[in-house]
Every structure is written in C-alpha cells, then in structure tokens.
Amino acid sequence: MAGLVRRRARRQRVLRWVVVGVLSIVFLLPLFALLEFTTRGPGGKLSWDTWRLLVDWRQLSETYPVLWTGMKASFWLVLLSVALTLVLLVPTVVWVRLRLPGLRRLVEFLCLLPLTIPAIVLVVGLAPVYAWVVYFVGGSSVTLFLAYTILALPFAYRAIDTGLSAIDVRTLAEAARSLGAGWLTVMWRVVLPNIRSAVLSAAFLTVALVLGEFTIASLLSRDNLQVAINQLGKSSATISFAVSLAALVLAFVLLYLLSFVGRRRRRERSVS
Amino acid sequence: MSRRLRDLLGVVPFLVFVGIFLVVPTLVVAIGAFLDEDNRATLDNVTALADGYIVQAFVRSIVLSAVTAILGAVIGALLGYALVTAKPDSTVRRVVTSACGVLAQFGGVTLAFAFMATIGLSGFVTLFLRDSLGIDIFSGGVWLYDLPGLVLVYTYFQIPLMVIVFLPALDGIRPQWREATESLGGSTWYYWRRVAGPLLAPAFIGSTLLLFANAFSAYATAAALVSQGSPIVPLQIRSALTSEVLLGRENVGKAMALGMVVVVAVVMALYAVLQRRTSRWLD
Numbered sequence: 001m002a003g004l005v006r007r008r009a010r011r012q013r014v015l016r017w018v019v020v021g022v023l024s025i026v027f028l029l030p031l032f033a034l035l036e037f038t039t040r041g042p043g044g045k046l047s048w049d050t051w052r053l054l055v056d057w058r059q060l061s062e063t064y065p066v067l068w069t070g071m072k073a074s075f076w077l078v079l080l081s082v083a084l085t086l087v088l089l090v091p092t093v094v095w096v097r098l099r100l101p102g103l104r105r106l107v108e109f110l111c112l113l114p115l116t117i118p119a120i121v122l123v124v125g126l127a128p129v130y131a132w133v134v135y136f137v138g139g140s141s142v143t144l145f146l147a148y149t150i151l152a153l154p155f156a157y158r159a160i161d162t163g164l165s166a167i168d169v170r171t172l173a174e175a176a177r178s179l180g181a182g183w184l185t186v187m188w189r190v191v192l193p194n195i196r197s198a199v200l201s202a203a204f205l206t207v208a209l210v211l212g213e214f215t216i217a218s219l220l221s222r223d224n225l226q227v228a229i230n231q232l233g234k235s236s237a238t239i240s241f242a243v244s245l246a247a248l249v250l251a252f253v254l255l256y257l258l259s260f261v262g263r264r265r266r267r268e269r270s271v272s
Numbered sequence: 273m274s275r276r277l278r279d280l281l282g283v284v285p286f287l288v289f290v291g292i293f294l295v296v297p298t299l300v301v302a303i304g305a306f307l308d309e310d311n312r313a314t315l316d317n318v319t320a321l322a323d324g325y326i327v328q329a330f331v332r333s334i335v336l337s338a339v340t341a342i343l344g345a346v347i348g349a350l351l352g353y354a355l356v357t358a359k360p361d362s363t364v365r366r367v368v369t370s371a372c373g374v375l376a377q378f379g380g381v382t383l384a385f386a387f388m389a390t391i392g393l394s395g396f397v398t399l400f401l402r403d404s405l406g407i408d409i410f411s412g413g414v415w416l417y418d419l420p421g422l423v424l425v426y427t428y429f430q431i432p433l434m435v436i437v438f439l440p441a442l443d444g445i446r447p448q449w450r451e452a453t454e455s456l457g458g459s460t461w462y463y464w465r466r467v468a469g470p471l472l473a474p475a476f477i478g479s480t481l482l483l484f485a486n487a488f489s490a491y492a493t494a495a496a497l498v499s500q501g502s503p504i505v506p507l508q509i510r511s512a513l514t515s516e517v518l519l520g521r522e523n524v525g526k527a528m529a530l531g532m533v534v535v536v537a538v539v540m541a542l543y544a545v546l547q548r549r550t551s552r553w554l555d
Contacts (some may be wrong), residue, residue: 004454012357019354020364023347023431027375030386030428033396037389092286099279107283110290116540117298118489120506121529124513125297125304150293208373214380214492219513226381230496233385241389244382248374255370 031245038242050242064239070228071243073141077224078210080145082203085152090199093160094191097169111157114150119215122150130220141222148210155209156202163198197261204258208251301533304526317527326508326528332419333488333504334535340426341483347427348434348483349476355435356442369439372432379429380492387425387497391416417499425493430483437482441475441550471553478546485539488532505532 041047053060061068089111096103114122126147133143169191176190192199214226225247232240308314320326351368358365375383390397391409401407415421445468453463491506502508505528512525 016354016357016364019351020368023351024368027371027428027432029397030383030390033390034382034386036396088286088289092283095279095282100283103283107286110287110294113294113298115485116533116537117294118491118506118532118536120489120491120509121301121532122294122297124509124526124529125300126293127513128300129292129296146289146293150290153290153294209377212377212380212382212492214495218492218495219510226492229385230381233381233496237385237388241385244385248379248382252370252374255373256366259366259370 031248034241034245038238038245040238050238053239054242054246064232064236066223067228067232067239067243069141070223070225073144073223074211074225076142077145077148077213078207080142081148081152081210082206084145084149085156085206086199086203088149089153089156089160089202090192090195091187093157093164094169094187097164098173108157108161111153113153115154119151119213120219122147123216123219126216127220139222141217141224144213144217144220144222144224145210147216148206148213151213151216152202152206152209155205159202159205160195160198163195163201166198167194200261201258204254208254211247211251298533301526301529304523305530307523309523317523318530320524321527321531326505326524329503329505329508329528330531333506336419336422336426336504337484337487339423340430340487341480343427344430344434344483345438345476345480348431349438349479351431352435352438352442355439356445360443369436372435374432376429376433376436376486381496383425383429384493384496387416387421387428417497419503421497422494422504425497426487426490429490429493430487433483433486434479437479438475441472441479444553445471474546475550478543478550481539481543481546485536485543488536488539 038050039046039048041049053063092107096107130143130147133146137143172190172194173186176186181190212226213224214230217224217227218230225243229240229244229247305317306313306315308316321330355365355368387395389395392398393410393414398409401409410416416424449467449471450463453467458466489506491510494504494507495510498507502511509525509528509532512528
C-alpha cells in the first residue's frame with residue numbers, strides 16, 4: 001500500500017510538471033510576444049527605448065497626452081472605486097448580519113446581480129443615468145467610479161462575506177455593546193480589525209478590475225487607461241502594447257500578494 | 273417599530289446606490305426594449321431580433337461561447353487537477369492561480385494585443401514560421417481578426433477561469449475516498465468512473481456553464497480585435513449604440529441587450545442549481 005501511494009505520488013508529480021509546463025509555455029508565449037514586440041528596435045535589434053519612455057513620466061505625458069490622460073483618470077478611478085466599494089459594502093453587510101438577517105438574501109442577490117448583467121448590457125442602461133450624472137456633477141471621466149463600484153460588487157461581496165463567515169460577528173458585537181461601545185466603535189475597532197484580510201482582498205480585486213475595465217468607459221466615451229491603450233494601438237502600437245503589458249503585470253503582482261494574505265488568515269485560524 | 277425603522281435606515285445608502293446604478297439601468301434596458309422613439313409601447317424592437325443579421329449574431333455568439341467553454345473546461349480541468357496534486361501553499365499553485373485570476377478576468381484589450389503581437393501579420397510566431405520554416409499561417413486569409421481569432425483568444429481566457437472556478441470542487445475530493453475504493457479492490461479507472469467522476473460531474477457542468485456566460489458577455493477583447501463588421505452580439509449592440517445613421521436603432525440595441533440578459537440568466541440559473549448539488553458532497 002505504501003509503495004502504491006509513493007508510486008502514485010511520483011506519477012502525479014510527473015503529470016503536474018508536464019501539464020503545468022506545457023500550459024505555461026502556451027500561456028506565456030503571447031505575453032512574451034508582447035515583450036518582444038515592444039523591444040523591437042530599428043534594424044531588428046533589441047531596444048529598450050519604449051520601456052525607458054514608460055518610466056520617464058514627463059516625456060511620456062508630452063509625447064502621448066492621450067495615454068497620460070487615461071493613466072491619470074484610471075489612477076483616480078482606482079482610488080475612488082475602492083473607497084466607495086468598501087464604504088458602501090462593509091457597513092451594509094455587517095449591519096445586515098447583525099440587525100436585519102431577513103434582508104440578507106436581498107443584499108446578496110443585488111450584489112451578485114452584476115454577474116448576470118454583462119457590462120455591455122449595463123452600459124446601455126447606464127447611458128441615461130449618466131446623462132443625469134453629467135447634469136449634476138459634470139462629465140469628467142472620474143465619475144465612472146460610480147459604475148465601477150457596481151462592477152466590483154460581486155467580487156467584493158464574496159470576499160467580505162467569506163471573511164465575516166469566519167468570525168462570530170454577533171457575539172463580538174454584543175460583547176462590545178455590553179461594554180458600552182457605540183455602533184461606530186463596534187464597526188471600526190471590533191469588526192474591521194477582524195476582517196482586515198477580507199477587506200484587503202476586496203480592495204485588491206477592485207483595483208485589478210478597474211485597471212482592466214474597457215467596456216463602460218469606451219461606450220460612454222470617457223477616457224481611462226484601457227481606452228487610451230486601445231486608441232493608441234492603432235497609431236503607435238509599441239507604446240500601447242508596453243503599457244498594457246505593464247498593467248497586466250501589475251494586476252498579477254496584486255493578486256499574487258493577495259494569495260499570501262489568504263494564507264496568513266488560514267494560519268491564524270489554525271493557531272486559535 | 274421605530275427601532276426596526278432605525279435599523280432599516282442602515283441599509284438605505286446601499287439600496288439607493290444600487291437602485292440608481294444597477295436597478296434603473298436594468299429597467300431602462302428591459303422597458304426600453306418595448307418602446308419606440310416616442311416612448312410608445314411597441315413590439316417592433318423585439319420582432320427586429322428575428323432579422324437575419326441579428327439572429328446570425330446570436331447564433332455566432334452562442335457557438336463561440338459554447339466552443340470556447342467546452343475547450344476551456346476540458347483543458348482547465350486538467351490543469352486544475354495537476355494543481356491540486358500540489359500542496360495548497362506551494363509556490364507553483366500560488367503563482368498559477370494568481371496568473372489565472374489576472375488572465376481570466378482582467379485581460380480584455382491586453383489579450384487582443386498579445387495575440388496581435390504573437391500571430392498578427394508581423395507577429396513573433398508568424399514571422400518565425402514564415403522565415404524559418406516557410407509556413408504562412410495566413411495563406412487562407414487573415415483569420416485572426418475574425419471569428420476564428422476570437423475562438424483562439426477566448427479559449428486563452430476561458431482556461432484560467434475554469435481553473436479558478438473548478439479548483440474548489442477538486443479540493444473537496446478527499447484522499448480517503450480513493451483509499452476506500454482501493455481497499456475494496458477498485459482500480460484507478462473504477463475510482464474515476466464510479467466515485468470521483470459522478471462527484472465532480474455537477475461541478476464540471478456548472479463550471480462549463482459559467483464559462484459559457486463569461487464568453488457570451490465578453491466585449492473588450494472582441495472590440496479590440498475585430499476590425500470589420502460586427503459578427504457577435506456585443507459588437508452589434510455597440511454599432512446600435514454608436515450608429516447615427518439609422519434613427520431608432522438604439523432601442524433595437526436595448527432589445528438585443530435584453531436578449532443577452534435572458535440567455536445569461538438562464539445559464540446562471542442552471543449554474544446555481546448545479547452548484548447546490550455540488551455542495552452536497554464537495555464543500
């Protein structure tokens with residue numbers, strides 16, 4: 001039996017490396033091609049000029065104003081979307097768990113609804129809503145963070161809900177309340193520190209989502225990073241390929257860091 | 273009673289926001305599909321869905337989604353299985369799942385560009401094959417910027433999505449079940465066919481449905497890749513939204529959008545049913 005188990009473990013290890021190896025090559029090839037394309041110099045020589053330009057922000061903003069506008073808009077969109085998603089979602093989900101358990105199904109349904117409504121459909125209905133947004137606060141691209149918060153709801157809700165399921169919110173809140181804490185204190189000093197990693201993962205997922213969003217910005221004729229990249233892709237492919245690769249790598253780094261946050265949570269739980 | 277009212281106040285900001293930016297847009301689409309330019313009730317937009325070019329777009333969208341969902345599901349399940357044989361905290365698993373998360377959900381325009389750089393007209397692989405091996409992959413016409421190209425790029429992001437949604441089910445398989453099968457004299461084939469297979473089947477089919485919905489809703493990749501015409505529904509909606517030539521097309525766009533919601537909702541409902549069945553054993 002032990003020999004059988006060991007033999008199977010070896011067979012599985014071989015299978016693992018073959019499958020992961022082959023698919024890694026297939027999946028890295030297009031990304032490598034992006035890198036190769038952006039380092040193609042005149043006369044077929046290797047050239048890092050595009051990447052050097054990418055870190056020289058002043059010259060970048062002068063050479064490609066469209067790209068610069070898009071990057072700035074995306075920067076603010078990331079900040080505001082994360083802030084609104086967390087401010088809106090965390091207190092609501094906690095409050096519903098504590099005081100309004102009857103509404104839990106409804107809140108869950110609403111949060112997961114964007115999964116059933118494709119962004120391309122949402123944008124059709126958002127056009128008249130955004131006509132009002134323009135009327136009240138103006139037509140800046142940054143107002144897109146309102147729509148992006150909707151897109152982020154399913155991801156953020158799942159992360160926060162998982163985090164809350166791992167702790168006993170009700171007991172914690174009752175304990176704090178019986179010691180005289182107000183609801184704000186309960187939220188800020190008792191619940192939030194206990195779901196820190198869940199909040200962090202909700203934030204990271206929102207960042208990655210906003211960095212990659214194209215559909216809504218493009219069809220509402222606003223600027224963001226992806227719209228600028230797509231627009232530039234026609235005239236100066238090299239720089240837009242480089243920026244899109246950089247954005248993808250940034251999203252990967254965020255999600256990779258996120259996997260460590262999840263691990264720490266597991267370990268904490270197993271210690272307690 | 274007043275206490276209950278005060279409790280309800282806590283969810284008002286959330287409900288108002290979601291109401292304005294999610295429920296209202298959904299209603300705009302659902303109701304607008306049945307209105308003409310002067311906001312009178314009409315069935316013209318919905319009957320326009322029977323027009324040849326719209327039917328074709330739906331058929332192409334469904335075929336594209338189904339083909340890439342099945343390809344993605346099979347290859348993704350294999351990759352997922354290879355990953356669960358590694359420890360949950362191992363580096364290989366963490367790197368692969370993070371990469372899958374990025375490629376599956378946040379690629380969009382970048383993936384279209386990546387494939388242009390790989391097998392576009394002056395792409396890395398195209399040039400290599402042409403100059404070194406004398407093979408011209410576009411001898412039958414440039415297929416990358418049309419439906420075959422979409423199949424290729426969509427499969428590229430469906431496989432990682434399958435890994436993400438199928439891994440939890442694979443993690444739920446307990447080694448004890450295999451040991452139990454073996455101690456009762458069952459072979460590996462028997463174990464897969466009679467134990468693991470039936471247990472994983474609902475999760476596998478459910479994940480395939482999710483992949484279908486994902487491909488069906490995708491827009492960015494197609495918008496960046498397809499240069500001419502609007503072969504699939506999301507691109508048809510774009511041209512209905514942006515065309516200034518034909519008045520009244522906007523509400524046909526709403527009807528198409530409603531059609532998309534119906535397809536996705538049916539698929540997601542089936543997914544929810546299968547998900548519940550999966551969680552009975554693999555949780």
